[in-house]
Amino acid sequence: MNKTMILLLTVAGVLLSGCTNKEPIKIGFIGGLTDRNSDNGQAGLNGVTLAVEQFNRQGGLNGQMVELLAKDDAQSPEKAQQSSHELVAAKAEAVIGPFTSGMAKVIVPVTGQAGVFQISPTITSMDFYGKDDNLFRINRTTRDYAEDYAKTLLSQGLQRTAVAYDTRNLNFTTSWLKEFRTAEQAAGHTLAAEIPYASSDETDFAEVVRLMLASKPDSLVFISGALDVARLAQQARKQAPKLPIAAAEWAATEQLIELGGEVVEGLLIMQNYDRDDQSQRYRDFAEAFYKRFQRQPGYSTVAAYDAATVVLSSLKNRQRGETLKQAALRSGPFQGLQQTIVFDANGDTRRKAFMTTIQNGRYVRLKD
Known part of the structure; x- marks a missing residue:
């Protein structure tokens, strides 16, 4: 070479x-x-x-x-x-x-x-x-989601919603609650109750639900993560089994159904993607x-x-x-x-979302 x-x-x-x-x-x-x-x-x-x-x-x-x-x-x-x-x-x-x-x-x-x-x-x-x-x-944004929840609940004739929210994620939960309250007020309604709680292993979820029900609501909304929503739903089914329940999109994970089982059947919740695509x-x-x-x-x-x-x-x-x-x-x-x-100059974007309910252990998209 x-x-x-x-x-x-x-x-x-x-x-x-x-x-x-x-x-x-x-x-x-x-x-x-x-x-x-x-x-x-x-x-x-x-x-x-x-x-x-x-x-x-x-x-x-x-x-x-x-x-x-x-x-x-x-x-x-x-x-x-x-x-x-x-x-x-x-x-x-x-x-x-x-x-x-x-x-x-x-x-x-x-x-x-x-x-x-x-x-x-x-x-x-x-x-x-x-x-x-x-x-x-x-x-x-929380405004987009909360307005859609208010619209859906009102379309079902539900006008006195009691809300529980987790203060451990306060920046999200208070923003969501504020936008939901504003949307309800714009339709001429007020929230029946706003119950704060701090999520922990020692949280008395039975008491949280009892406080929500004391206001005589016609529906319950949980602004919480999946683990807490499963426990709140369990208490709601015990104390008011016929009352409609919903949860903010934060909880829309696989774990919610795994943990909640039968108690989350019928729960209303929004998804930011199409599971059936x-x-x-x-x-x-x-x-x-x-x-x-x-x-x-x-x-x-x-x-x-x-x-x-x-x-x-x-x-x-x-x-x-x-x-x-x-x-x-x-x-x-x-x-x-x-x-x-598509991002705007501030890095914000619009995203489609879909209202679902839990039926037979799976998220089912509601008809538009």
Whole structure:
């Protein structure tokens, strides 16, 4: 072998080595993975994990792989702040999450000050709407959801609703309650009761429901996570078995039916995706998800996968000198699993949602 050939092979080896040993691009994830409502966070993490694995199998970003850094916020302000600082210190290019508005109130200032692009799959509080910051949102707002709930309940002749709300996610629950109250008042009705409680293992859910029923309501609404809704529904069925019940979209997970069983039959609840979608795109995703995690995807899974799609597409489309936020604004619309994602200048988007009820152990979409 002559010297020229040896030199060419050496150079090729160095170039190949450089291509295969690039530092990975770090993407952060933050959500509740160990708290009482960890079903949302864990389902979301699974969705992001699948998206990143598929992206890497397809070659990543010109051969550069993505490394996912998952952090728990534990629905604790202290833990959320610690985890968000860790993601900033790790130089994450973007952060996907959090999954509750209460944690967003703590996390977004940290990532925002560091200039990190953040996209939440599920937060809805009006506190994060219409702001020119580094936060993008995949979900609707509490105003959109609450107005739809009020419209549905009123269409069923229910005019005296008692509400219970979890103060552990206060930013979301009070925003939702405010918008629901406003929608009811606009129709000429007032809420029968507004009962706050702090979710814990020691919460007396029988007493919460007793306080709701003391106002003589014609329906009950729970602004709570899936675990609490299952327990509240159990008490509602004991104390007022015929009274209609509903729960805010926060609880619309697989765990709600698993935990609630018969007591959540007939419960009214909204979904931000179509569980019965038969499109090839969604069926391929659902099949891949089940193969990877041995379970069906839920609403936070779908929204988190969509959020990851936005981040990964923006990384691919980013031009020299551009921030990831600028790339995301320029790169849309994005094709989500079921819906086209179009962001406005503030990173807000509209999303279709579907009112459902639980029948025979599954979510069934109500007719429009």
